[in-house]
Amino acid sequence: MSESFVSAIGEKGCLLMDGATGTNLFDMGLVSGDAPELWNDEHPDRVLALNSGFVQAGSDVVLTNSFGGNAMRLKLHGAENRVAELNEKSAEIARSAAEQGDRKVFVAGSIGPLGELIEPVGTLGQEEAIKAFTEQALALERGGCDLLWIETISSQEELIAAATGAASTELPFVACGSFDTNGRTMMGISPAEFVEICLEMDVQPVAVGSNCGVGPAQTVAATLEMSNAYPNMFHYVAKANCGIPVWEGTQIRYTATPEQMFVYAQIARSTGATIVGGCCGTRTEHVQQMRSSLDQYRPMPKPSMTFISERLGEVFDTAPVKSTRKRASRRRTSKH
Ligand SMILES: [Zn+2]
Incomplete structure (x- = not known):
């Protein structure tokens, strides 16, 4: 299945x-405060309609409605014992939507943060975190996902725990961080460092990237930093x-219009991204525009930060690749 997802990228380009x-x-x-997974x-x-x-x-890939479908998040709704059921159902629903079309559409099982900080910063043990991610990942696999989609990650511990959970399945997985206004995740990881952590894993993701965060400019800048620091990795x-x-x-x-998401998709593609989509706020009319944007894409040079901010809005303090690498090597040295 891993080959099929990766070869689809090869065939379509993006x-x-x-x-x-x-x-x-x-x-x-849905009402604010409710668990979407219920x-x-x-x-x-309604989930099928989505x-x-x-x-x-x-869309070539649809995400399951399971972002907060782990035991810690579901516990807030008294549903911590329903992880298997709710994740399996999310995958089955997305699968039936994917099979409605006459082309291949992949079902990616969404795995979001646990909502609790992991040791040493927080109190949740690493083993417990891995257990929660594993439970969710296995349920998404049983429900029929083609791949797993770890997203909106901000800490190294959580990234490793989620990847370990995903690696307990037979499925390929993708890992995305959420980079904020300082060009880093909430826990201070730069885009290049995020890739480095993935490179150090025993079982590595098939794709790495940036999702959510602030706006399109920041996300594109993060993806650009990744592909500049580690081209073709x-x-x-x-x-x-x-x-x-x-x-x-x-x-x-x-606030973005469908036309602005058209422009975003072209620029995102030009950073070297081979998987492009929309996160919060993105509706079907935006996805349609991104579809035509990618279909009309002609190769162009990688954008500069100036070009990104002129077209997509302000990029806030993105750390230059050189200095993040230095930080990364310091992190490594202090670890040993
Ligand atoms: Zn989002």
Whole structure:
């Protein structure tokens, strides 16, 4: 299956992911504070409508509705014993959407953070974290996923625990970090360091990248830093939010138009990303535009930071590759 996913990238040049899960489920009636994963049981028709909408909009890969489907997150909703059921259902629903089309659409099992900090920064033990990720990963595999999609990761410990969980299955996996306004994850990892951590793993991801975070400019800058620091080491992913999030009362709104996501997809592709999609705020009309953007793409040189900020908005303090490498080697030295 790993070969089939990777060879599809080779054949098509670039695969289009889908858009937001949360944003679109809110449109369908999900209430803030509810666990979206419970809808795999309560409203499978709506989750199917979400996945099908993206298939129809042209996505090559759809994500399961399982981002928070681990025991720690589900415990907040008294559903920690339903990890297997809810993840299996999310995969089955996405699979039936993927098979509606007449082309190959991959089902990627979404695995998000546990919502608790892992030792030594937090109190959650590494073994316990690995156990939670493994339970979720195995359920997504049983439900029929083609690959696993680890995303919005900010700490090294969590990245390693999630990858270890994914490696307990037979499936290939992708690992994405979320890089914030300082060009690093919340826990201080730079994009280049994120790739280095993946390179040190026994079982490595098939693709590495950047998702969510702030806006398209920041996400593209992170993917560019990865592909510049380690060209051709991995397939790279850019999965940006649909513009910069803006608070309106108690709601977050994402500001990018479908046309802006068209431009974003072209620039993301030119960084060397071979998997491109949208994160929070991305609806089917944005995915349609990204589809035509990638279909019309003609090779262009890698963008400069100036070009990225002119087209996509401000890039906040992205650490130059040289200095992050120095930091990375310091990290390595202090480890031994
Ligand atoms: Zn997001």
